[in-house]
Amino acid sequence: MKRLSIALLAAAGMTAALAQGFPTKPITFVVPFSAGGPTDRVARDLAEAMRKQLNDVTIVIDNAAGAGSSIGTAKVARAPADGYTLLLTHIGMSTMPALYKSLPFKVESDFDYLGLVNDVPMTLIARPSLEANNYAELSKWITANKGKINLGNAGLGSASQLCGLLLDSAIKADMTPVPYKGTAPAISDLIGGQIDLLCDQTTNTSGQIEAKKVKAYAVTTAQRLKTPLLKDLPTLQESGLKGFEVTIWHGLYGPKGLPADVATKINTALKSALKDPDFIKKQEGLGAVVVTDNRQEPTAHKAFVAAEIAKWTPIIKAAGVSAD
Ligand code: ASP
DSSP: OOHHHHHHHHHHHHHHHHHHOSSSEEEEEEEESSSHHHHHHHHHHHHHHTTTTTTTEEEEEEEEEOGGHHHHHHHHHHHSSSSSSEEEEEEEHHHHHHHHHSSSSSSSTTTEEEEEEEEEEEEEEEOOOOOOSSHHHHHHHHHHHTTTOOEEOOOOSSSHHHHHHHHHHHOOOOOEEEEEHHHHHHHHHHTTTSEEEEEEHHHHHHHHHHTSEEEHHHHHHHSSSSSSTTTTTTTTTTTTTTTTTOOOEEEEETTOOOOOHHHHHHHHHHHHHOOHHHHHHHHHTTTTTEEOSSSSHHHHHHHHHHHHHHHHHHHHHHTTTBBB
């Protein structure tokens, strides 16, 4: 008995010592979408800002893309809970449970929530050769081409899929969803004219809109954006799609069971990154809004995701979309 308690004490002491030194080796941020896309971009900028607070260790980005983010998310659920493998992902955490008949993880119980990072609007964009020059013209074009339109997305569970789903159920154009492993390959194909439309985050569409490589028609937020480049784009609501609103967000997670001091260190590093002027400037330049409210805290982050699950589940179920 005595020997057991000494062993337990020693183990507890070792964990505390490990946490004190944390991190002593590179940390991996698993990004469940392809490199060069919006989630990847947020992860890379965040990693740069957070490593300053984490003994300057390297933060490696692992793009475990596919199946609308469920592959990379599952990878982190199965990883050792030591703080060295984390997940940077988006709204898919709250839409996947309704979209997939079965998932190899439970969003509510298989992760430690480490804080929300940002809120990001989306934009409705098209291939550059599409003849419509504003939303009214696009709407006419959609009606004329009903059943023949290819709408890209980053897989079932991605934000672009959610946005496309809402769009198609609002305008009933019977569009064909074309899934990719992330926004980066979807935008390349949009620019090349292989697909017609895409609804995706401003973090990646802004640059393409500015370079006139794609056409932009509307934003998905309830209000117009303030970013100079996008401020003249109408909202989908004012364009006639009543109640249409999608704002996506990114958050940081670890596998369930992180040592408490490791989780605190990671959350503290996240919160100082969210105050880092360089990080804020980069995010604002891309139309994203860095979280300043209490969703930076694990408990509020978890409550927010639970509220998002409750919000999106009935909408997704009503749209009748699901996968195995
Ligand atoms: N923006 C993508 C999505 O539609 C994912 C990505 O490539 O970051 O969810």
